[in-house]
Amino acid sequence: MFTKNLQKRLTQPIDAFRKLGDTIDTPHGPLTHIDNGADILAVGHLDWVYWNPRPKITRQFENVRIEKTPQLDDRLGVWVILDVMRAAGINVDVLLCDSEEVGQSTAQYFETTKRYNWIVEFDRAGSGAVMYDFETPEYCEMLESVGYDVEVGSFTDICNLESLGVAGFNLGVGYHRQHTKKCYANLSETLDSFRKFQELHKRYGSEHLEHVPTPTTWWRTPAAGSSWEPVSEPTDDLALQALQDEYASDEYGVRYNELYESEKARIDARIDYDFNGA
Numbered sequence: 001m002f003t004k005n006l007q008k009r010l011t012q013p014i015d016a017f018r019k020l021g022d023t024i025d026t027p028h029g030p031l032t033h034i035d036n037g038a039d040i041l042a043v044g045h046l047d048w049v050y051w052n053p054r055p056k057i058t059r060q061f062e063n064v065r066i067e068k069t070p071q072l073d074d075r076l077g078v079w080v081i082l083d084v085m086r087a088a089g090i091n092v093d094v095l096l097c098d099s100e101e102v103g104q105s106t107a108q109y110f111e112t113t114k115r116y117n118w119i120v121e122f123d124r125a126g127s128g129a130v131m132y133d134f135e136t137p138e139y140c141e142m143l144e145s146v147g148y149d150v151e152v153g154s155f156t157d158i159c160n161l162e163s164l165g166v167a168g169f170n171l172g173v174g175y176h177r178q179h180t181k182k183c184y185a186n187l188s189e190t191l192d193s194f195r196k197f198q199e200l201h202k203r204y205g206s207e208h209l210e211h212v213p214t215p216t217t218w219w220r221t222p223a224a225g226s227s228w229e230p231v232s233e234p235t236d237d238l239a240l241q242a243l244q245d246e247y248a249s250d251e252y253g254v255r256y257n258e259l260y261e262s263e264k265a266r267i268d269a270r271i272d273y274d275f276n277g278a
């Protein structure tokens, strides 16, 4: 079973990835773009919740098992997009992000003049697929036609890439119990998912899968147990201010005035959208 560079990707410090492409430093850490002249953008994140400097890797019959390695989220996905892709002869551009685990993926700072066909990420437990705001019945059908179960997810790096105007898929990469010290993966499951991706790429790799960006909604996620209150039309500046305040307290407890300018701009854009249906 293919394992080239696996150990390396699971143990390299974040800074070691800088030299692989063009790196910018953002308020939330580095963002590295590797331009291979490809039409597909493959995304992963380098940060982790827990770190084991000595991943436990065991060869088994038709499987390689990795245990007690919490950084499999998302170093396993990083290995897939850097090393498995290359071994499979699939050329992709790569975007390596930081701070995904704190909801501030540096993908939000990505700017490009390139026009991609679509975006893929392998940062999903198990072997299903999620599309977040990229989801349409047509894209569901596409993913199901190659064997993926379409599931519902909350957030990953590609959620910050809607402005690229193309579809994004987050595909199962086979890790389980992520965000705990007992995180494990079976490469048989990882590579099963990759084979489905190969088929997806074969069928649709050259198609431009359009996505009309919706204003970012991450900060509007209702707290557990609560539900959305209907938003009424603002009648004056005071109402607008009240709404701005309401939108400003998100699940991370971030207050509007403490946000970065780019984050404020996104909230303002969302408010504008809600008021004016931009």
Ligand SMILES: [Zn+2]
Binding pocket: 045, 073, 074, 100, 123
């Ligand atoms: Zn992750």
